[in-house]
Amino acid sequence: MLSSIMSIINTTLMYSTPLIFGAMSGVVSENAGVVNVGIEGIMTFGAFVGAAVGFYTQNPWLGLLSGSLAGVILVVLHAVASVNFKADQTISGMALNFIGPGLSLFLCRLLFKNKTTTTRIANKLPKIFGLVDVTVLLALLITILLWFVLYRTKWGLRIRSVGEHPAAADTLGINVTKVRCTSVIVSGFLAGAGGAAMTLGVVSQFTPTAISGQGFIALAAVIFGKWKPQGAYGACLLFALAQALAVTFGGGRIDIPSEFLSMLPYVLTIVVLILFVGRSMAPSANGKPYKKGKR
Amino acid sequence: MQRLIKILKKPITSTFLAIIFGILVAGAILFFSGYSPIMAFNTLLKGIFSRPKYVLKVIEKSTPIILTGISVAFAFKTGLFNIGAEGQYIIGSVVAMMVGVSLRLPAIYQVPIIFFAGMLSGVIYGGLIGILKAKFGIHEVITGIMLNWIAFYLCNFVVDSQTFHKPSTMRSLSINDSGFTTLFYKWKISKEGIEYLRQNKWLSEVLLKTDINAGILLAVVVAIIVWFLLYKTSLGYSIRAVGNNAKAAEFAGIGVKRNIMAAMTISGAICGLAAAITITGVSPHAIYKLSMFENIGFNGLFVALIARTSPIGCILSGLFFGALNYGGNALQMDLGIPSEIISITMGSVLFFVALSGVVPMVANKLAKRREKNVE
Amino acid sequence: MKISSEYAVQMKNITKNFGDCRALDDVSIEIKKGTIHAVLGENGAGKTTLMNILYGLYQADEGEVYINGKRINMKNPNIAIENKIGMVHQHFMLVENFTVSQNIILGKEVVSCCGILDMKKAKEEIDKIVEKYGLKVDKDAKIADISVGMQQRVEILKTLYRGADILILDEPTAVLTPQEIKDLIEIMHRLIADGKTIIIITHKLKEIKASSDACTIIRRGKYIDTVDVKNITQTELADKMVGRNVKLVVEKTPAKPGKVIFEVEDLTVTSKVHKGINALKGLSLKIRKGEILGVAGVDGNGQKELVEAITCLSKVSSGVIKINGNKIQNTKPKNVIKNKISTIHEDRQKRGLVLDFSVAENVILERYKEYPYSKAGILNYGEINKFAKEIISEYDVRPEDCVNMQIRELSGGNQQKVIIGREIANDPDLLIAVQPTRGLDVGAIEYVHKILVEQRDKGKAVLLISLELDEILSLADRIAVIYDGKIVGEFLQEEVNENTVGLLMAGGKI
Incomplete structure (x- = not known):
């Protein structure tokens, strides 16, 4: 009994970690008023670069950093298009969902003898006390840090102001473009880290399905968590818990087809939304390009 | 010139430009990966139309x-x-x-x-x-x-x-x-x-x-x-x-x-x-x-x-x-050539479609410059 | 123009274009230190654009700006702030879900170390300014929860917190009660006594007379004159502003009211903004055929909720709304229209129009399902265009060939004409006009007023809700004053004056 509870907790934390990175990525950019539907693509690219660098350098930490930076490189496209050129944020974000996985597999085949998976890494990211992945702790720390930055520092005040009322921020001499760009870049960094956390912490190699939908679930978690770091964190945990339950009770332990158990997290999310959350309020200027001097 | 401005302002023009730019980006990636983009393009066309x-x-x-x-x-x-x-x-x-x-x-x-x-x-x-x-x-x-x-x-x-x-x-x-x-x-x-x-x-x-x-x-x-x-x-x-x-x-x-x-x-x-x-x-x-x-x-x-x-x-x-x-x-x-180059191409096309609001802006600038010259 | 440090602000030969439209054409203005200087002009004359250039929000295409005799390149608001200029915008630039103090310090935050906010110290600094100028505010309240008058104080505090010596106030009195206006003028004088310079943008002549030392008039983007306010009358100012003689009164014959057609009884509506509070607290009113009932009041006293309740955009907790004897409360907007109530909403772009639709598509917004505009679910564009052309010619919408133009491309006045045409074409028994002249120029205002009186003379009931007291006083046959969710007084037009209504609007008793 105790051991199965432990295993549920462990699995929950393991599944939630990449989601949390992805969700924090969404929280940062959407609080600054930029929707990032490309998290999935960025995570895939981060997952590949993380695994590849982790394999070549034998250093998972270097892998994690490279994965994050890969996320930054990719997200710069989105930042430039949507913030500087006021492009449609859905379209330019969506582009990343094609470019990210495409580039990952393309480079993977070039570097790993035309295979779509990287060679397994020898050194995974360490576990704390041999129990939980270090990335679990990192995800928690990032959430707390993000909460602190958003609600207790001047940068947070500025990020939220350009997401709520960019014109007001502009009249106070805040550079809306700069704040938004920075937030989107941080968003890419976190999403890249989330992808790398998956391949360096959980599965130890990149496969085409290493990231399959986590970026989109993260996007949903942002909305579910009402655009707050703590809320999105909770949403990710809840979701991962449902997944862990499905895994633990699947495999013939109870007499329900495993496919239906696998649906549990998704059904649960919808039910919870119907019962408890309801209409959620996005930052007022979320998704809207800021045009100066618009008449 | 005026005709060019008119053409640039049409939405379909910017979509075509986006497609061209997207393909160019993919070509550049192929080039730097050591493949011939021309040959690739040729093969692609053959693979579709031949x-x-x-x-x-x-x-x-x-x-x-x-x-x-x-x-x-x-x-x-x-x-x-x-x-x-x-x-x-x-x-x-x-x-x-x-x-x-x-x-x-x-x-x-x-x-x-x-x-x-x-x-x-x-x-x-x-x-x-x-x-x-x-x-x-x-x-x-x-x-x-x-x-x-x-x-x-x-x-x-x-x-x-x-x-x-x-x-x-x-x-x-x-x-x-x-x-x-x-x-x-x-x-x-x-x-x-x-x-x-x-x-x-x-x-x-x-x-x-x-x-x-x-x-x-x-x-x-x-x-x-x-x-x-x-x-x-x-x-x-x-x-x-x-x-x-x-x-x-x-x-x-x-x-x-x-x-x-x-x-x-x-x-x-x-x-x-x-x-x-x-x-x-x-x-x-x-x-x-x-x-x-x-x-x-x-x-x-x-x-x-x-x-x-x-x-x-x-x-x-x-x-x-x-x-x-x-x-x-x-x-x-x-x-x-890894077929994923296609996803990259499509992503780039989409990216340029997102950017294509710039094209009518360029057209407006051209139009204005022209007016100034006339004056 | 001689550049001198005697002047706080000198703007020389400013020209600014927006696309093909020339908003400012070679305008120059000088403002002496320590004075209150008014910039007068109609809506759209370019006065706000001029001030936005001074504040660095827009860049002038040509011309120079001098502050205290020094040429400054106003590239962005930061430079304006560095030069101790502060601006209070007409539409407040406040982040709704931030607190008052967060709004004040935004962009010039008080931090302890590593960017961590020190709100305690920030509040102390705010307190100092509050005491010096008597600008009391609740520092921890959310902006969404405080009155418009308070929000304006927050805006003024924002500029003072940044150490502004030159304050630009854009239409500061538009949303205030007569009492609040008096308070504001007092605050302005206190600021002047402390050595500040104030520029006030307005189109209200009375307030210029009451507050300002000098006044610069701008008309259609061109500089007209600068006058000493002491030596000029309101009528003279008005003539300069409009460029022709304007009638300040609406021409109309006495009303011949018929039977009561529309009734609101004991209406209670809960507030959407402030939880647990009623926005309407047992409001009652009656309108007869052939009369204009004007509801006067300061913004935020329940006007919005009244309109939303009548048009069934929101539910009422108790009370009855009746037209021709039919109860309509808590039904659907469609039912309201069917019961012959038409509404000209105050926010025409948000509630009145679909900006991406053509003019023709907009005129059938309420009747797209009706014959002859559609038949068996198929739209008949021939009929739709014909209908649109009728409205365009009857209401003189410009340009004439705008049937298939996106309505976004029309000017505000012409958009309003399309809405009015559409609503009147419904042949309503009750026409509700909410702030129908907001943001229109004088010509368009006269036109809208004329139409409302015409409708009254045709025997329609008209409910006019406006924040412009002058509009109510000159247009309405009967005047009801709304305060704190109730009607606190009702008068015939001829038996009341501005002072009485103003007093009631501010919550006073007669």
Whole structure:
């Protein structure tokens, strides 16, 4: 009994970690008023670069950093298009969902003898006390840090102001473009880290399905968590818990087809939304390009 | 000069420019990876156009994504992002397959019933998103994503179930052949048919090596119907009014919730239709496990965005998408270029479409400079 | 123009274009230190654009800006702030879900170390300014929860917190009660006494007379004159502003009211903004055929909720709304229109129009399902265009060939004409006009007033809700004053004056 509870907790934390990175990525950019539907693509690219660098350098930490930076490189496209050129944020974000996985597999085949998976890494990211992945702790720390930055520092005040009322921020001499760009870049960094956390912490190699939908679930978690770091964190945990339950009770332990158990997290999310959350309020200027001097 | 400015201001111009730039980026990536972009482009074109079989294959592959593209575009007109098109397509396939396998009626009943079943399941699945949005205010992106995964697992369950699983494969049973919509199906597997085709090489390639079916014509008809619905009917009017300004529509007595539900229902129906066309028209007339990774619905998002949500435009952008995807295989086989270069190309095209608001701006600048010169 | 440090601000030969439209054409202005200087002009004359250039929000295409005799390149608001300029915008630039103090410090935050906010110290600094100028505010309240008058104080505090010596106030009195206006003028004088310079943008002549030392008039982007306010009358100012003689009164014959057609009885509506509070607290009113009932009041006293309740955009907790004897409360907007109530909403772009639709598509917004505009679900564009052309010619919408133009491309006045045409074409029994002249130029205002009187003379009931007291006083046959969710006084037009209504609007008793 105790051991199965432990295993549920462990699995929950393991599944939630990449989601949390992805969700924090969404929280940062959407609080600054930029929707990032490309998290999935960025995570895939981060997952590949993380695994590849982790394999070549034998250093998972270097892998994690490279994965994050890969996320930054990719997200710069989105930042430039949507913030500087006021492009449609859905379209330019969506582009990343094609470019990210495409580039990952393309480079993977070039570097790993035309295979779509990287060679397994020898050194995974360490576990704390041999129990939980270090990335679990990192995800928690990032959430707390993000909460602190958003609600207790001047940068947070500025990020939220350009997401709520960019014109007001502009009249106070805040550079809306700069704040938004920075937030989107941080968003890419976190999403890249989330992808790398998956391949360096959980599965130890990149496969085409290493990231399959986590970026989109993260996007949903942002909305579910009402655009707050703590809320999105909770949403990710809840979701991962449902997944862990499905895994633990699947495999013939109870007499329900495993496919239906696998649906549990998704059904649960919808039910919870119907019962408890309801209409959620996005930052007022979320998704809207800021045009100066618009008449 | 003035003509140039006029051309630049047309939306189709910037879309073409986006495509050209996207292809250039892909070419650059190939060049730096040590491949010849010219050769790659050549091979790609050959892989699409060099044989009638290829062209027909492209059309066959494009048909469902044209339709999912129209579905997504339609939902966009009400201001909804139907990321759930994937789930609506999967559920449509699952139900169409189940009905097609279970029933054995004459074609005249079998085919319409399969189509009806596929569309109805799409309607229910899309309508669910609409209801949750309208009644509970739940964001359609969340429900869409969740329902996609539910459909995915449901599909796996059905494929693995005793009733529908085809032993020692990854797929379900094929539907009964009275439900096939492949053109001349009966004739081309009949003795005379095979005999006749053996003498005519061109025709045998066209008919035997492809699953040529009437789907593309249906897709074109749907595009025209959707265009008509949107711009010539009162329902389309109210849907567009809600999409452009829900508050004004509400104030004028137009039911916002009703229109959201209507739009999602129709959007789901189109996805279901796409599924039914594929099941009845394309062998093996069955569904696979891991249906999600075919991305038919997801690619519809791409098609709709490239077409700038124009239903007619979806035909062109869907064919473009299908051609690139199919031609990409030739790159892999003939030149050993990873076929993922195609995803990169498409992503870049999409990226430049996002940027294409810049083109009319450039046109305006040109126009202004011209005025100054005249002065 | 001689550049001198005697002047706080000198703007020389400013020209600014927006696309093809020339907003400012060679405008120059000088503002002496320590004075209150008014910039007068109609809506759209270019006065706000001029001030936005001074504040660095827009860049002038030509011309120079001098602050205290020094040429400054106003590239962005930061430079303006560095030069001790502060601006209070007409539409407040406040982040709704931030607190008052967060709004004040935004962009010039008080931090302890590593960017961590020190709100305690920030509040102390705010307190110092509050005491010096008597600008009391609740520092921890959310902006969404405080009155408009308070929000304005927050805006003024924002500029003072940044150490502004030159304050630009854009239409500061538009949303205030007469009492609040008096307070504001007092605060302005206190600021002047402390050595500040104030520029006030307005089109209200009375307030210029009451507050300002000098006044610069701008008309259609061109500089007209600068005058000493002491030596000029209101009528003279008005003539300069408009460029022709304007009638300040609306021409109309006495009303011939018929039977009561529309009634609101004891209406209670809960507030959407402030939880647990009623926005309407037992409001009652009656309107007869052939009369204009004007509801006067300061913004935020329940006008919005009243309109939303009548048009069924929101539910009422108790009370009855009746037209022609039919109860309509808590039904659907569609039912309201069917019962022959038409509404000209104050926010025409948000509630009145679909900006991406053509003019023709907009005129059928309420009747797209009706014959002959659609038949069996198919739209008949021939009839739709014909209907649109009728409205365009009857209401003189410009440009004449705008049937298939996006309505976004029309000017505000012409958009309003399309809405009015559409609503009157419904042949309503009750016409509700909410702030119908907001943001329109004088010509368009006169036109709208004329139409409302015409409708009254045709025997329609008209409910006019406006924040412009002058508009109510000159147009309405009967005047009801709304305060704190109730009607606190009702008068015939001829038996009341501005002072009485103003007093009631501010919550006073007669």
